[in-house]
Amino acid sequence: MITLASDFGSPYPAAMKGVVCRRSDARIEDVAHDLPRQDVRAAAFWLTQTLPYFPPAVHCAxxxxxxxxxxxxxxxxxxDHALVGPDNGVLLPAARELADEVEVFRWAYEDPESSTFHGRDVFAPAAATVHNHGVAGLDELPRTARTDSFVDLWFPDPTVNRDGARGEVLVVDDFGNAITNVSGEELAAHTDExxxxxxxxxxxxxxxxxxxxGEPVVTVGSHGNVELAVNRGRGDDAFDVSPGDAVELRW
Amino acid sequence: MITLASDFGSPYPAAMKGVVCRRSDARIEDVAHDLPRQDVRAAAFWLTQTLPYFPPAVHCAxxxxxxxxxxxxxxxxxxDHALVGPDNGVLLPAARELADEVEVFRWAYEDPESSTFHGRDVFAPAAATVHNHGVAGLDELPRTARTDSFVDLWFPDPTVNRDGARGEVLVVDDFGNAITNVSGEELAAHTDExxxxxxxxxxxxxxxxxxxxGEPVVTVGSHGNVELAVNRGRGDDAFDVSPGDAVELRW
Amino acid sequence: MITLASDFGSPYPAAMKGVVCRRSDARIEDVAHDLPRQDVRAAAFWLTQTLPYFPPAVHCAxxxxxxxxxxxxxxxxxxDHALVGPDNGVLLPAARELADEVEVFRWAYEDPESSTFHGRDVFAPAAATVHNHGVAGLDELPRTARTDSFVDLWFPDPTVNRDGARGEVLVVDDFGNAITNVSGEELAAHTDExxxxxxxxxxxxxxxxxxxxGEPVVTVGSHGNVELAVNRGRGDDAFDVSPGDAVELRW
Incomplete structure (x- = not known):
């Protein structure tokens, strides 16, 4: 199986699908193609929320x-998973969710057909090749070279004490729920307070x-983090927050 | 085959797909994930317009x-179909389109991973289980219990007489076509009038x-109902109607 | 394989998928269902950018x-490909990208279930039939009749001389990139100028x-054409152009 995730909107991902179908008979499942545009951190977050639910696959993001x-x-x-994508950190948080140890390989490519659509010209072909060859044999591919030098990305840690927590909004989802980096476990003792x-x-x-x-509510979202929401409304508006904003919780 | 329908937008449905792929080798087809948000009646309507075209499948909505x-x-x-979803009426109208008689089972679940994303934690696993076990053997599953007590949902009936019909707008589609509950058969005698x-x-x-x-037109849509439209424009604007509004037709 | 492309938005394409699945066991891949609404030329352009990347398939557009x-x-x-759709030119440019010679067949149909959704009632069934029968045997199908009389569509040619080029904006993509009809080869000698x-x-x-x-840039897009863009922004806004507008380039 090959999963596809991007911020390409439509219809560019279809060219990626075509490239994969030409080079592989892998089943394709779309993760999303409307990830927040050119927002590497948000994309990395959403990959952590989706890829771990899949069976072993090659994830092209x-x-x-x-x-x-x-x-x-x-x-x-x-x-048993492989992730394929650009060296900007987008792959690493999800990879760490998928396995305790991750190995990073540089993928050599030359002269793609375009300089603006490597999803089609570099990453989709790479994903098909990795899929066909098998994740276990990744080291043997002529284009792979193991590396310790790559762009990494970590989500910030909140500070927590007995009076509350200070963190930030990581992303806002389509519903308007503002998802913070504060673990829901911190909130468990305060349910219904x-x-x-x-x-x-x-x-x-x-x-x-x-x-x-229409009323605001603080809850633990499906990601396990504290979420600022409104029942049948938008939490980001009610709490006046955007991605990256500080969130000070006091209980 | 398992079909997926929701109002989850993106990228949450990808987690549902992953869960299904882990538990079943069923083919997955998306119906829609941008159903009008938290609008059970509109979702129920769209399921009646899409699910009956599929071959026997498990439909997770x-x-x-x-x-x-x-x-x-x-x-x-x-x-030969099964529908899986919450007990709020959303499944029933489409089920009645799929078969003359429908049987309703309560699906027992305990302690889902989250309290906000049962699409991933309850319904996708249930759909995979039903698919793997087969719709015919639904009674034998340890989690199913037949019930006569559930939330039902019926679309309102229009009143029709020789001078016209009085109904309402059920939904407005992406094109802006306002779809009413008045059967297109009532309009048949008035074509070109x-x-x-x-x-x-x-x-x-x-x-x-x-x-x-740019001109308004009254027509019979693909659902067989009277539709208020504009050629290459939006009928809801031209006729100044929204879902739930009364529609008085006179011929 | 059957690919599906339309401007139907959601959830209408699901009915097309259902129809195909009932009549064929073909794999289905979506190209896009948010092609610019009722814009035959833009759709024709996007089909040229996506269908040629697929392996042999029946493309329903x-x-x-x-x-x-x-x-x-x-x-x-x-x-080895077939394209199925309305006689308004939308299929022809992509067909010419797929093969040097194209053959056009009229597809006879009678009394579709609706007069507003031929994607479901005419074209999806036709695509399934063509797929099941095989593209090679298209002539033998009772509904096909070869024709030389059909609506064709060609993109306009730019005029190019040593001082520059005069063309037009064909489409604007989701990113706001304004894609012109001027070949990127004309720009090659001017990179970094x-x-x-x-x-x-x-x-x-x-x-x-x-x-x-935030800065404007002229580049060659993944389609090989000159594109007016903004790094991490919208080129159509910065260059104040819309589809159909004239573009005068001078080097």
Whole structure:
């Protein structure tokens, strides 16, 4: 199986699918092609939320503001999975979710057909080759070279004490839920209590529907992190936060 | 085959796909993941317009404002098809399109990984299990219990007489076509005539292109219902209607 | 394999998928269902950018402002590929990319279930039939009749001389890149120089990232044509152009 993720919108991903289908009989499943545009950190986050649910596969993930520059292409091995994409950190957080140890390979490529669409010209062919050859034999491919030098990406750690936590908004999802980097475990002792978020009071509930429609709620999202939400509304608006904003929780 | 429908936008459905792929080798086809958000009636309508075209399959459909509350999970058997989703009525109208008799089963689940994403944690695993076990043997699964107590959903009936019909707008599609609950058969005798819609006159035509671009037209849509449209434009704007609004047709 | 492309948005394409799955066990891959609405020329362009990357397949492409009128349905054979869609020119440019010689067949159909959704009622069934029968045997099908009389579509040719080129914007992609009909080969001699575009100066670079974020850039896109772009921004805004607008390049 080959999964495809990108910020290419439509219809560019179809060319990637065609390239994969020409070179491999792998089943293709789309992860998303509307990842936040050229936002490597957000893309890395969403890959951590989706790829670990798949069976062993080759995951081709392309959010690549540096396309056409001399940034490298990488293949990352994570257990039975491989991730293929640009060397800008986008692959690493999900790889670490998939396996305790990850190995990073540089993928050599020359003269792609275009300098603007390496998803089609570099990464899709690489994914098909890795799939056909097998993740176990990645070292033997003529284009791979193991490396310790690559762009890494870590999400920031929150600070937590007995009175609360200070973190930040990692991403806002399509529903308007503001997903923070604070672990939901910190909130577990405060379910059904009221906390303050950046100075404003809000109830902690297990489900969005734990408050009336239109009311703000602090909950633990499907990612296991503290999430600022509104039942049937947008949490980012109600809490006035955007990705990267600081979040001060006090209980 | 397992079909997936939801209002989850992107990229959450990818986690559902991963869960299905891990537990089953079923082919997956997406119905839609941008169903009108948390709008159970609109979702139920769109399922009636899409699921009956599929061969026998397990249809996992999740529009679920009550996620995380104590609402049940259902599996509905409709002939060779099964529908899996929350107990809020969303599955029933499509099930009745698929078969004359439907059987409803409660699906027991405990302690999902999250209280906000049962699409991933409850319904996708249930769909994979039902698929693997086969729709015919649904009764034998340890998690199923037949029930007569569930939330049902019926679309309202229009009133029709010799002078016209009074109904309502069920949904507005992406094109801006306002789809009513009035059967197109009522309109058949008036093709190429002019009718009034909420007091304004509009031509009845078999095709959008039966009027000039930008002109309003009353037609019978692909669902067999009366539709308020504009050739190459938006019918909801031209007729000033939204889902739920009354529609008075006079011929 | 059957590919599907349309401007139907969501969820109508699911009915097409269902119809195909009922009639064929072909693998289905989506090209796009958000092609610019009822814009035959833009759709034709995007098909040229995507279909040639696929292995031999039946490509069902429906952008069809004339649905329900007496316009014909076509099947176009292009080498090992077949294209199925309305007789409005949308299929021809991609067919010519797929093969040096193309053969056009009229596809006879009667009484579709609807007069507004031939994607479901005419073209999806036709694609399944062509797939099952095989592209080679297209002549033998009872519904096909070879024809020389069909609506064709050609993209306009630019005029090029030693001082520059005069062309037009064919389409604007999701990123805001304005894609012209001027071949990138004309620009090759001017890489890293500055040119004027409709009187305003802009640098020519091989990659978007060849200029600072927010800066305009003239480049050669993945289609091989001159593209007006902004690094991490929208070229159509910066160069103030829309599809169909004239573009005067001077070097």
């Amino acid at each position: 392309v959010v690549d503001p540096g396309v056409g520059t001399d940034r490298s292409a990488l293949v990352v091995r994570a257990g 009221t906390v303050t978020v950046n100075g404003r009071r809000a109830p902690v509930r297990r489900a969005y529907a734990g408050v009336e429609a | 999740v529009v679920d404002p009550g996620v995380g509350t104590d609402r049940s999970a259902l599996v509905v058997r409709a002939g 002019t009718v009034t819609v909420n007091g304004r006159r509009a031509p009845v035509r078999r095709a959008y292109a039966g009027v000039e671009a | 429906v952008v069809d402002p004339g649905v329900g009128t007496d316009r014909s349905a076509l099947v176009v054979r292009a080498g 500055t040119v004027t575009v409709n009187g305003r100066r802009a640098p020519v670079r091989r990659a978007y990232a060849g200029v600072e974020a």
